[in-house]
Amino acid sequence: MDNYQKRIKMAKKAIAKAEYILIGAGAGLSAAAGITYSGNRFTEHFKPFIEKYGFTDLYSSSFYPFDTEEEKWAYWAKHISLNRYEIGATKIYEDLVQLIQDKKYFVISTNVESQFEKAGFPSENVFQIQGDYGYLQCEKGCHDKLYDNESLVTDMIEKTSDCKIPSNLVPRCPVCGGTMDVNLRKNGYFVQDESWYESDNRYKAFLQESIGKRIVYMEFGVGFNTPGIIRYPFERMTYHNEMATLIRLNRDHPEGFEETQDKTIAFTEEMQEVVTSFMQ
Template sequence: MSDEFGRAAELIRGAGALLVCAGAGMGVDSGLPDFRGDEGFWRAYPPYERLGLRFAELADPVHFQEDPELAWGFYGHRLRLYRETKPHEGFHIIRSWGKPTRVFTSNVDGQFQRAGFPDEHVAEVHGSIHHLQCFRDCGQPIWPAGPDVDIDEDTMRAVGRLPSCPRCGGLARPNILMFGDFDWQGERSEAILAEVSRWRTRRHDLVVIELGAGNAIPTVRRMSELASARTGALIRINPREPEIRHGRGVQLPLGALAALTELDKRLTAG
């Protein structure tokens, strides 16, 4: 392991730029649930276990039409949780290295922006819970989420007024790509992703740091492997699935905060 940390530190030290590819495991050290399997989801949200509802069933846009209080109970609670969560020190460690950095993430929690990364440098490929869209798709552009939604913690249902579209007054929904979602408005995410991709292809001294991205939904892993394919300059940080195909990179079987803290020690020591 020590040799792997040494290799990773050398890659970062020599990097002209960093691409951070982050999955759900990046937020675990901040106290955020990663919804890994039904049991993990139900530990985070016990009322849904009593109701027999799984994450994949709740993260379905059909509920905004059929039962909007149920839908906003789930997403409203997550919005408040993410707003109240302080990003762990690992986010700040990456920024302290002073390298030009861009982010590619499947997370919708906005933690990178809360830690000081500019919004236009963070490609959120599944959208953001901090932005809303009109459920009716009336033509209203995506807009920032407003005040917290009131939730009955026993039933996990929204109470009172639900978020509405400023143009047509109809129901609003989070600007998140959900399961079976054909109505997600991806223009905001796609515009930032396109700019991050252009930036990435111009950097010939790029090092990719992948954090907390598993195989179950491989979107982030595919990007990290694509971006590092030419050079093999990939650092994969994952406590459960750290393996890198063909050995093209450095694998660190730790959580994000522990690995970034140790890497920072190596870099500081010189």
């Protein structure tokens, strides 16, 4: 039996014995699902923007300082639509819900495409801590309400011309009259509405309930952009619970704390292959 098969066997045993499963998901999981921010997917869908602005990928282009709101929203409408509305549930997310559905589980994710809910995870079991492409907020966070953007995004895309939307489609804050933004944690104005705090409380309650219990922390594609949200807490909780196991799927950064190495099962192999193996 090779090393990969040994790790698969160990992981499957840990999952089978677990009372609780906590999934932590980062950008690597969505990339494994095909929601990539560069390469052919980017160049095929954003050719006019690439030609006009010299964009190289969807991540860096998200910080581009557009001259006008009309240009900004032409870009963001396409960005949101491609990653939030034009793609349905993907296989790896659907497999994950099947894998852990008989356990007490919770999900904390820095991803913003709502793939977990699309795949069938109940919304009360998912905490999208960094926001959701499906909502707009006041750019300056003057109030804590979020606004569904699907119909507006559709209108923007239909009426985009020369990488601009008509001025009458530019969203304005209904409270202060200022500009709007996508509900993403990218600055100090990120809006945490009532639903966000409810999810935060449910996450904290899950952590409290699972203290000292047999639990598996399953970490998918979490890098070092925001390690304090998932990666480091998972390491600490694994260290402090003698019955915990950390299963880490990470192509580029499988390494962890030295103190938890004997309780960590790491995979650098392709994520879909690993998840499929867990289910066999």
